[in-house]
Amino acid sequence: MPKKNSKPVAKKPVVKKEVVITPKIPQIRENTKMSKLIELVQESEEGLTLKKISESLKWQPHTTRSALSRLNKTHNIGIINDKAASGNRVYKLPKKEG
Numbered sequence: 001m002p003k004k005n006s007k008p009v010a011k012k013p014v015v016k017k018e019v020v021i022t023p024k025i026p027q028i029r030e031n032t033k034m035s036k037l038i039e040l041v042q043e044s045e046e047g048l049t050l051k052k053i054s055e056s057l058k059w060q061p062h063t064t065r066s067a068l069s070r071l072n073k074t075h076n077i078g079i080i081n082d083k084a085a086s087g088n089r090v091y092k093l094p095k096k097e098g
Contacts, residue, residue, distance in 0.1 A: 028075065033057055037067055041079055047092030049084070 028035050040053060054064045068091055071077050077093070084090045 033059070034067065034071070037064075038071065038077065041077075041091060041093055044092060047082065047084070047090035049088045049090055051088075053091065 028038065036057060037053065040048060040056060050061050050064055053059075053068075054061050057064065059067070068079055068081075072079055079091055080094055081089045081091050
């Protein structure tokens with residue numbers, strides 16, 4: 001409860017500062033399964049099936065799909081999946097132009 005003889009106090013103007021937020025892209029450490037996954041996909045020109053990736057990393061297929069998805073979202077690597085002539089999905093990097 002304010003005092004009866006208190007005077008109203010003028011509020012100071014609010015100064016808004018422009019804040020620039022830069023997204024943090026997590027770095028991938030060396031000798032981890034995630035770095036091995038990137039190496040596998042980079043080395044393969046024709047792409048790798050989910051089964052080949054899972055067997056080489058000793059992961060279950062759902063873990064492999066999750067890791068591939070996470071790499072695209074957090075690191076913007078650009079792994080694409082296409083259907084091969086055999087009907088299996090093939091994960092690969094897009095071909096570089098030039």
